[in-house]
Each structure stands twice: as C-alpha cells, then as structure tokens.
Amino acid sequence: MKISCFQNAIDRLRGKKKLKIYPPYYNERIPLKAEYPDVYNAAGRKMEMFFLRDRHFSTAPYGTFPTRFLWDRFNYGLDTHFYTGKSACETMGTPKRQYAWLLEPRIKQPQDYERFEKDKALAEKFDCVLTYDERLLDRLDNAFFFPGCAFSWVSESDADIWQRKSKNVSILSSRKKMCPLHCLRIALAQKCKREGLADAFGTFDGGKP
Structure with missing residues (x-):
C-alpha cells in the first residue's frame, strides 16, 4: 500500500495521468456461446478466435496481428482457451480444450511455476501446459516444450x-x-x-x- 501511494505521488509530480479502467460486464446467469463473427485475413482465409486470459501482454490485446487466429479476451464461451502465468488459476466457462501457457521465465515469475509444482491437480485441468522450463517438462505428464519469444517494440x-x-x-x-x-x-x-x-x-x- 505504501509503495502504491509513493508511486502515485511520483506520477503526479511527473504529470503522468492514470487511466481509469473498468472491468468488463458479464451476465452470470446466461453463459456465452462459442459463436464468433467471420473474420478473414488478407489472403481470404477465415481466422479462428481463441479466448485468452492474460496479463503478460495485456498492453498488446491482439499480439503481433496474427494471420490465422485472433485473441478474444472477453468471450469465455469459445471452444479454445489459453491462460498465461497466474491466470491459470482463473479458468472460466466449459471449453472443449484449454491450455496453460507459461511465458515469463522462472527467475522473473517463480510463483507461476511453483503453483504447478505444488498442485498436481492444477496441471490436470489443462489439455497441455506450454512451457520451456526444464523442471516442469520433466515433472508434468502434459507439459509441452514451447519456447517463448517476443516481437520487436519498434512500431x-x-x-x-x-x-x-x-x-x-x-x-x-x-x-x-x-x-x-x-x-x-x-x-x-x-x-x-x-x-x-x-x-x-x-x-x-x-x-x-
């Protein structure tokens, strides 16, 4: 709390404005459907949509503008779900398939990895755990080697x-x-x-x- 207040004071001195952001609304009584609009890429191919629960690249809601699919951060009714980092503990809906995706390295986000090491049932909730961490690859039966990467921030x-x-x-x-x-x-x-x-x-x- 003290750190947050201190940071807010610094931001005010710098003239930095804090965005006022509201979480999305959901109707808890009516589940969302798996339907999504037809969206086509430049080559005329229909793109798929996957639900993404994530905070690691929340500043880039569509990632690097993929050509074969689009991320949807709202519709948990979609058939395919991805959860990054600590979001693996925030699964939603009843998708046909869901994947945990560990993006940040263990040295930066050790708690994300420790959750899977301590709670075997957490990994079993997912069809696959995408990671490049050697320890998890050896320990989890459904871990799949998936090296992380980053795109250029040059716009x-x-x-x-x-x-x-x-x-x-x-x-x-x-x-x-x-x-x-x-x-x-x-x-x-x-x-x-x-x-x-x-x-x-x-x-x-x-x-x-």
Whole structure:
C-alpha cells in the first residue's frame, strides 16, 4: 500500500495521468456461446478466435496481428482457451480444450511455476501446459516444450529508424533490470555504444542519442 501511494505521488509530480479502467460486464446467469463473427485475413482465409486470459501482454490485446487466429479476451464461451502465468488459476466457462501457457521465465515469475509444482491437480485441468522450463517438462505428464519469444517494440511510427543506422549490427535494449540477463543486455548495449561496435537504441542509458 505504501509503495502504491509513493508511486502515485511520483506520477503526479511527473504529470503522468492514470487511466481509469473498468472491468468488463458479464451476465452470470446466461453463459456465452462459442459463436464468433467471420473474420478473414488478407489472403481470404477465415481466422479462428481463441479466448485468452492474460496479463503478460495485456498492453498488446491482439499480439503481433496474427494471420490465422485472433485473441478474444472477453468471450469465455469459445471452444479454445489459453491462460498465461497466474491466470491459470482463473479458468472460466466449459471449453472443449484449454491450455496453460507459461511465458515469463522462472527467475522473473517463480510463483507461476511453483503453483504447478505444488498442485498436481492444477496441471490436470489443462489439455497441455506450454512451457520451456526444464523442471516442469520433466515433472508434468502434459507439459509441452514451447519456447517463448517476443516481437520487436519498434512500431510503424519509428519506421525511419533504419536511417540512423551506420553499422550492419544493432542492439535494442530497455533499462529494465528484472533479472540477470536484463543486466547483461544493458552492459552489452553500453559496451557497443561506448566502443562503437554496433548502433545502440533504447532506454538503457536514458534514451540518449
């Protein structure tokens, strides 16, 4: 609580406005249906829709604009469900199939992994547990090797960023220090920038040119 109040005070001093967000409404008496509208990709192929309960990439509700399916974060009536991280404890509806998906590494979100290690029944709720964690792959019968990945945060508004490149190799790093590899990435970016080994972009040094 104290940390939250302190952060709110800092945000006010910085002039940062906090969004007022309301949770979606559900009718608890009437279950949602598995139907969804016909949506087609650029090639004319009909796209599927999967229900997603997630907080890890909640800033990108559609992900990287997939071409074969779309995430639906509201309709738990859909036949296929995905639950990321701690959302595995928040299953909804009666889907035909549902999958747990562990995205963040154990070093960042150890509690997500410990839940599955301590509660065997949790894993049994899912058709499959998607993970790249060696311990869970060895322990859970329904664990499936699924390496995580991330997309580039360079948006179309930064489309001319390549014009500032002077070398064939670039490094893009944020200032996050949430795990040892974040710190290593920052150190590499600083070295590349300091010694002119590669073009370095990002907020690792305050976003200085």
